[in-house]
Amino acid sequence: MAFKIKWSPRAAANFEDICNYIARDSEHYAALFARKVNAIIKAIPQFPKAGRIVPEYRDENLRERIYGNYRIVYRLKEELVEIVTICHGAKLLDDI
DSSP states (O other), X not given: OOOEEEEOHHHHHHHHHHXXXXXXXXXXXXXXXXHXXXXXXXXXXXXXXXXXXXXXXXXXXXXXXEETTEEEEEEEETTEEEEEEEEETTSOOOXX
């Protein structure tokens, strides 16, 4: 099954905010972070269920991949992978 990737507005804003925050100290590491997160997201459609189920929700279709201290949370919908949010691992997830 071929999954398409869709970013939620929240995920896009979070990603931009995190990159801007990292860039305050290092443009290089901000770019590295952005490339790595994008690579992880582009790989999700190949094995969409490889990410763990988000423990707070225990929903089979709500999964996450971890990169460093960050959680990349995504939802599986038919033939769509929706990137729901990207947040620091210490942050509690809001209603998603």
